[in-house]
Amino acid sequence: MKQRSRMPDGVTYEHGMGANLDGNGHDPRPAIVVRGLVKNFDEVRAVRGVDFEVGTGEVFGFLGPNGAGKTTTINMLCTLAKPTAGSASVAGHDVVKDRDEVRRNIGLVFQDPTLDGYLTAEQNLRLHAELYGVQSDLVDPRMEQLLTMVGLWDRKDSPVATFSGGMRRRLEIARGLMHSPRVLFLDEPTIGLDPQTRRLIWNYIRELKVREEITIFMTTHYMDEAEWCDRIAIMDHGQIVALDRPDALKERVGTDRVSIHTDDNEAAIAALAERFGVEARVAEGAVAFGVPAGEQFVPRLFAELGVPIRAVNVSRPTLDDVFMSYTGTTIRDAEEDQAKHRNRVMMQMMTGGRR
Numbered sequence: 012m013k014q015r016s017r018m019p020d021g022v023t024y025e026h027g028m029g030a031n032l033d034g035n036g037h038d039p040r041p042a043i044v045v046r047g048l049v050k051n052f053d054e055v056r057a058v059r060g061v062d063f064e065v066g067t068g069e070v071f072g073f074l075g076p077n078g079a080g081k082t083t084t085i086n087m088l089c090t091l092a093k094p095t096a097g098s099a100s101v102a103g104h105d106v107v108k109d110r111d112e113v114r115r116n117i118g119l120v121f122q123d124p125t126l127d128g129y130l131t132a133e134q135n136l137r138l139h140a141e142l143y144g145v146q147s148d149l150v151d152p153r154m155e156q157l158l159t160m161v162g163l164w165d166r167k168d169s170p171v172a173t174f175s176g177g178m179r180r181r182l183e184i185a186r187g188l189m190h191s192p193r194v195l196f197l198d199e200p201t202i203g204l205d206p207q208t209r210r211l212i213w214n215y216i217r218e219l220k221v222r223e224e225i226t227i228f229m230t231t232h233y234m235d236e237a238e239w240c241d242r243i244a245i246m247d248h249g250q251i252v253a254l255d256r257p258d259a260l261k262e263r264v265g266t267d268r269v270s271i272h273t274d275d276n277e278a279a280i281a282a283l284a285e286r287f288g289v290e291a292r293v294a295e296g297a298v299a300f301g302v303p304a305g306e307q308f309v310p311r312l313f314a315e316l317g318v319p320i321r322a323v324n325v326s327r328p329t330l331d332d333v334f335m336s337y338t339g340t341t342i343r344d345a346e347e348d349q350a351k352h353r354n355r356v357m358m359q360m361m362t363g364g365r366r
Contacts, residue, residue, distance in 0.1 A: 040103070042067045042194050042226035043088065047097035050083050057083040059249040060097065065194075065228055070220055072240035073230040074330065080249040081230040082122060085198050088228070089119050102193045115143070118187030122198040122230075124179055128172035132163055132182050135171060136189050143190035150189075157185040160222065161215050177208035181215060188223060195219075197229035201236065213239055234330045245334055252337040257330060264328040264336055267305030270297040271312070272322040279318045286315055294335065297324075301332065 043065035050058040058080045065071040073081040086092040088101055090110040099106045102116035126135050133154065140150045158164040161181035171179060180200060187195055200216070201209040213236065220227060229240070237243045237257060244254040253260055273279045279298045283289040291300035302308045305325040313320060334340075 040067060041065060042069070043071075043099070043101050043228065045084075045088070045097070045099045048084065048087060048094055048099055049096035050080075050087060050092060051095045057249055058087070061244075061246075061249075061251050063244055063251060063254060065226060066241075067226055068220070068224060069241045070216070070227045070229070070239065072237050072243040073228075073246055074232065074234075074237045074243045074334070075230075075246035076232055079246045081246055082198055083249075084246075085119075085196055085228070085230060089117060089196055090114055115190075116193045118190070118192035118195040120180075120183045120187045120195070120197045120200055122202060124183070126171045126179055126183060126186070129170060131168050131170055132158065132174075133167040135182065136186055139186045139189045145190050153189060153191075157188055158182075160218065161185045175208075177204055177211065180204065180208075180212055184212075184215060184219070188219065188225075191223075192225065194226045194228060195223075197227065199230055199232070201231075201233065209233070209236070237330050243330075245330075245337060247334075247338045253333065260330065260333045261328040264301065264332050266301030266303050266328065267308075268299060268301055268326050268328065268332045269305045269308065269312070270294070270299045270324045270326075271320050272297050273318050273320055275318055279316065279320075282316050282318050286317070287311075292335075292339065294340065299335070301328075301336075 041064040043063075045061060045063050048058055048061050049056070061080075061084065073084065075081055083092065087094050088099055088106060090106050090113050093107060101113050104112040104116065106113050127138075130138070136154050136157070137150060140153070145153070154167075155164060158167055161184060163178060163182055163185070166174070166178070171182065174182065184195075184197070184200070197216070201212050204212065216227065216229075217239065219225065229236075231237055240257065242254065242256050243260070244251045245260075246252070253263075255263075271279065276293050276298050280291045280293070283291045283298070283300060287302075289300050289302060291298050293299070309323055309325060312323070
């Protein structure tokens with residue numbers, strides 16, 4: 012059965028089985044369209060007029076430090092927060108005017124756990140299916156399919172309270188898929204998990220992209236996770252500073268990253284500027300800069316810098332280098348700055364602004 016929806020561009024589309032598909036059987040329309048989206052909290056501008064689109068069937072990542080505005084953007088797209096300005100549509104529905112339709116077409120895995128620990132895995136999924144009105148005869152086969160996919164079918168009768176953190180995350184992903192959403196939002200899906208479990212979660216994410224033919228929108232501040240996305244948007248201080256494929260973003264950097272450890276970082280930065288015309292900065296305790304053919308540059312560096320070097324590291328461009336090239340800092344340093352800022356704000360609130 013086909014339904015009709017009017018998109019923000021004024022064009023009416025059909026959706027449902029077989030509707031609006033191209034010659035290859037794919038839906039050519041964007042799954043998400045965002046134009047000038049803004050969110051203010053009193054005097055704080057959390058999201059500052061972002062624009063982007065997410066293609067149907069794409070794995071799209073928001074990369075940035077904690078506090079950059081990623082979760083606030085997801086909350087607006089999932090109708091959990093009302094935009095201050097701008098517009099957005101998800102699965103063809105306006106996030107302000109068509110909130111119920113948006114919610115029917117999305118799955119959401121929150122950053123913080125939301126499972127009921129007293130219920131079993133099966134009971135958690137059945138409750139979700141009931142809340143979303145999943146047809147009763149479809150619940151059992153759908154539940155078996157999803158629990159098998161995330162490797163939890165043999166634990167379906169176990170209370171969630173007995174699950175490890177990784178198992179709970181896998182169950183939350185399965186729960187978000189119970190009602191067959193068109194778009195799945197994953198907010199920091201592997202935060203707090205060990206590297207091995209993180210890789211396991213990503214195996215499931217890649218599998219469900221193929222099996223479910225679903226659009227996945229995720230946030231992360233892990234650089235290695237962002238590499239798995241089809242495209243990423245780098246977000247900093249509420250703005251998108253870059254958006255492209257991970258490999259294309261790294262190609263734009265065009266230089267190798269060199270990090271040196273010295274006893275006088277300020278003197279090293281000054282010497283790099285004076286003798287080589289290289290702009291450097293302190294990042295994660297080392298002096299970092301970019302140059303073409305870094306390995307060939309290192310011998311000159313030792314011979315001509317004039318500041319003793321204790322250690323040197325040369326690496327090909329990474330997404331952290333991309334982040335630094337657009338923001339002037341690494342994502343780790345940006346998170347530390349955000350944490351310091353939050354602490355200052357908290358102290359001001361506690362002291363009433365007194366110094």
